[in-house]
Amino acid sequence: MAENLTLGDISIDCKAPLTLRDFYAELTGWEKRAMYGWPALISNCGLTILFMQCDDYIPPVWPEEPGAQQKQMHLNLQAEDLPLAVEKAIRLGAGKPAEQYGGEHFVTLTDPAGHPFCICRK
Secondary structure: OOOOOOOOOEEEEEOOHHHHHHHHHHHHOOEEEEEOOEEEEEOOOOOEEEEEEOOOOOOOOOOOOOOOOOOOOOEEEEEOOHHHHHHHHHHOOOEOOOOOOOOOOEEEEEOOOOOEEEEEEO
16 A cells, blocks of 8 residues: 655755745745755745755756756746746846747746746746
8 A cells, every 4th residue: 555645845955045045935925934954935835845055066057958967857936927927036036048948838047046947827
């Protein structure tokens, strides 16, 4: 019989966990906390995101390039007003890669640690 597992949290590796947590807190308005000794956010749906310091962290390259550090996962955030949300993210320190594949549906950005994330039209 399989164990009934639930998702406890998502951990995001980075060199500067407080900086990255504060970026996402400003972008989303989610509640800042500390959990298990790490900076954390509690999303509007109750998901906990931990920001964990990795001194040897290497930012992923997006779009992917052979031989370069690849992304391993990314967040998809939803917004009613996609252009306004993208503008806010960039103002807070997000990067916007030249190559985009989402058309009118989503925009891929990179957070201050280099992780790609998408803001999707709700």
